Amino acid sequence: MIKWLPLKPEKLVATMLYLAHRVNDPTKWRIGKLLFLADFAHLGRYGRPIVGGCYCAMPNGPVPSEALELMNGLLTGAVRPDFWHTNVESAFEIKPGQYPLFFAKVEPDMEELSESDIEVLDEVIEKFGKLIFSRLSEIVHAMPAYVRATEREPDSKNPDMDYEDFWEGNQFALHGTKELMQEDYALQKAFPDDAA
Secondary structure, eight states: OOOBBOOOHHHHHHHHHHHHHHSSBBHHHHHHHHHHHHHHHHHHHSSOOSSOEEEEEEETEEEEHHHHHHHHHHHHHOOGGGGGGTTGGGGGGEOSSSSSSEEESSSOGGGOHHHHHHHHHHHHHHHHOOOHHHHHHHHHTHHHHHHHHHHTTTOOOSSSSSSSGGTTTTTTTTHHHHHHHHHHHHHHHHOOOEEE
């Protein structure tokens, strides 16, 4: 099982800003679901995630734990130290409410995003960015990676998802990309100081 892939704080912030600039309702929920769908599609097509980190099968659908923790930290003023250098605290204007909105105040650092990252983010925004809560929730709850996580840990409210499950039912998946991700993961475990 692969429950975590490397996450670069600067890239997570850039990706969140990219999404927040391009959707009408940049809530925690919508940003989290679009991050998941973008990583799901990018893994299938290119063998690596855009963001990475640890995905959990939360009751409202999959979410990257680090992104959820970062958005919660922005709401409470308790951002993790590994994000301090990203200036994330001043990058978003938060509109409070039952479902706070995270409006981007600055442009994303486009140096952090590759051409393939942008291609997939735009595709995910186009396909899923305007769906209503119930429809998007229905889609992500039906994905095999989400279902498998909840079946593996039925007593957990937020079981970890296995990246190797991201290929089942993945319409974006190309031959060999799962093996590429597995090889990269094995190399990162064998040589952790070389991971970028």
